[in-house]
Amino acid sequence: MKPHDLVTLCANARDSADPLAAMRELLESLRKRVDEIEQALDYIPGTGGNANQVFYRAPDLTLLKVRFPAGRRTPPHDHGTWASILLLSGGEKNTLYRTDGGALRRASEVTLTRGSILNMREETAHVAECIGSEPAIGLHVYGGDIFRLPRRMWHPQTLVAHPLDWGLYENFARMASAAPGAPAT
Numbered sequence: 001m002k003p004h005d006l007v008t009l010c011a012n013a014r015d016s017a018d019p020l021a022a023m024r025e026l027l028e029s030l031r032k033r034v035d036e037i038e039q040a041l042d043y044i045p046g047t048g049g050n051a052n053q054v055f056y057r058a059p060d061l062t063l064l065k066v067r068f069p070a071g072r073r074t075p076p077h078d079h080g081t082w083a084s085i086l087l088l089s090g091g092e093k094n095t096l097y098r099t100d101g102g103a104l105r106r107a108s109e110v111t112l113t114r115g116s117i118l119n120m121r122e123e124t125a126h127v128a129e130c131i132g133s134e135p136a137i138g139l140h141v142y143g144g145d146i147f148r149l150p151r152r153m154w155h156p157q158t159l160v161a162h163p164l165d166w167g168l169y170e171n172f173a174r175m176a177s178a179a180p181g182a183p184a185t
């Protein structure tokens, strides 16, 4: 598998009548090929900012390889579109929230391991955190250009909603990582 093969597969799923369902089906079929995906994306570091994560970006699709180091926890955030994650290695706990207006309501929790898939609808926000001593590395697929879409993030302590701002996001991530867990609501 080459990076462009992965891009083509995801772009075809994106073009279907029900993109999120098609992406789920595609990622299910790729669970058996995690080794190949890891090799194809070996050139992407996955950490150190978006430029080191993105390997495809278009108005209707963004593909990232994301590497969360041990101890890293995100603040609650949304993506401005639907999102799918296929975990390639490590362990990643996701706390999912419904966003009612600007308010967060904790909905569920899911722990991903190698080959696990998580799908999130546009109205879902989440906190992702690396669990264990190895980095959590995943293929992240989004149904739009997540660098241009309006997105939100929430202060990890006050849960006040803010428009996504990467400088502020890192401050929130440091605060979130120092907390004992994802915010309860």
Ligand SMILES: [Fe+2]
Binding pocket: 077, 078, 079, 126, 128
């Ligand atoms: Fe996310």
